[in-house]
Amino acid sequence: MQHQNTIKWQLGKNWHQLHPNVQRRFNRLPTEQQPIIYDGVMDEVYCSGAGWLFAVLTKVIGNPLSPHRGQHIPMEVRLTTRPGQSGVYWQRTYFFPDKKPFQVTSIKKDDAGRMMEMVGGGFGMFLDVSAEDGELHFRSSRYFWKFNRWYLPLPHWLSPGATHVIHQDLGNGDFRFTISMDHRWLKRTFYQTGVFHERPN
Template identity: 60%
Template sequence: MQAVRKNETASGDESPLLPRLLGGNWYRLHPSVRARFAHEPEKPVLYEGVMETVYCSKAGWLFAQLTRLIGNPLTAHRGHNVPMQVLLTRREGGGVWWQRTYGFAHPFTVISAKRANTKGQLCEYVGMGFGMRLRVFASNGALHFVSERYFWEIAGVQVPLPHWLSPGETHVIHADLGGGDFRFTISMDHRQLGRTFYQTGIFRQRP
């Protein structure tokens, strides 16, 4: 799964976003992880795999229902060994659009975009201006994204949302497994409600 190629920030920096954010820690990533995340995809990239676990709590299910109004960013389903496709594309406006399709009996699709905001910070946007600002770091060769704040953006201004109104801190891990495979794990943990979502699975790029 790839991230952002070039993003002009308020300071005029047009260097690749993730290498810039990570600095010297960029080279602590596994080489295959760096290859996947160094640039925006020049053409659509398709990853296929199996989500070994797809979990949401009762509170997570409620969050998923409430967020239908902003584009289904959360899945209310549970399951094991769920086939999944992830399509990455570039669109007008910059950044990378991720389309994740879960192969349930009734397929479920989540669409989001990763791109820099006007301050050059990495954000993930869903629908109607809602999104989350992300902190990125490298650990044991894996790439980590952790949400710092959820927001509603209007006219380029991000209005912070209360933590209690979010599904919890989001932590995404991309870890290379060798041989073209990687593990994708996402967890969401709410301060009062505990773990609301958890998913993990193994993927590889489709030729």
Template identity: 35%
Template sequence: MRAGIAIREDHLPPRGALADLRFRALLPAAHWAELPSAVRLRFSRRMNGGATVVYRGEVVDVRANRLGWFLSQAARLIGAPLPLVFRPDAAVVTVTEDAVGQGQVWSRIYVRKNGFPQVIHSAKRFAGPTGLEEHVGAGVGMALTVTVENAALVFRSVFYFLDLGPIRLRVPRWARPGDLTIVHRDLGEGCFAFTLALDHPAFGRLIAQDAVFHDPPAAEA
């Protein structure tokens, strides 16, 4: 810690947990300070020893236009990283440290009234020209920027890529499925909103999803 800089207790992970400064390093200090302390806590906890943080909640709204629906179905070929469940229902998000990629594995579980839940896995890795990448499967990924807007943490796709062994190909703009925006907004009392939007410059909003999650009880944190 630099001399003369004090870090408040409520800005740190719980006692005994490792502090994770990787998200914090992606933002100017002043912007990070604009975030509610609950958001800083969620993105400053580093899991170790296979530990997982579990956030339970529900999808309150999900919608897609016709092209977005077809895109979600086609994306099954790379592991179904887009919503396939288009009805509000229970959902769970888990975050685990990725020992291989030196990042985090995010798993999203969406309950279906009939059949098995949809499970979406992705890995956030602190790499690339923007400092953050999300890998969704089959070598497909995207570079993300991180900003703070109206006290919310906002992730936006900059470009998509395809990893073929040691070779990385950047997907040309005309072939991109759209621009992805994910917003994490604190709602107070241990709750936060998670919103996802996929927008195409020619075909408008393809997919949108709004969900609300709860912090785990103190015994599980």
């Protein structure tokens, strides 16, 4: 099974609005034998009290949210694909001091023309992809639970909030990764930002 470059396909003609370095970064696909690995430091990893509760309650579906807070947290991001499986696996490992490494794995893939990011237990979110000022943006449009081929939309109030991810090129091989989650009533539940670079092969 071939792995489609979902991000490039979603952007279409707007792909060329991305910074050339961002294009180069996302214009290739990893494999099991040749994963793409990024090392970096999160300047800030934040969750509110409500965010912490969401993180604790979602442990049963594979730790999709970090319950820990901290500054200057080393982190590794490993991208791979798997034979016979669609999508790209994103494995994020946080190295909080005095704690076991905290690992989050999700899959970004296309489904009938829609981009989604899946975590454990059939839960995921549909993503809108855009290029803005040379940056790559992902915004969640709806959280869902997938059962077989059926998608059950989840109420917005039952989610940790609208997700917004920004990939911003900084030059010299570095880029900034920022993710925020904002709930209509609970306000900001999660925020993380840090600078990364690709690990040489």
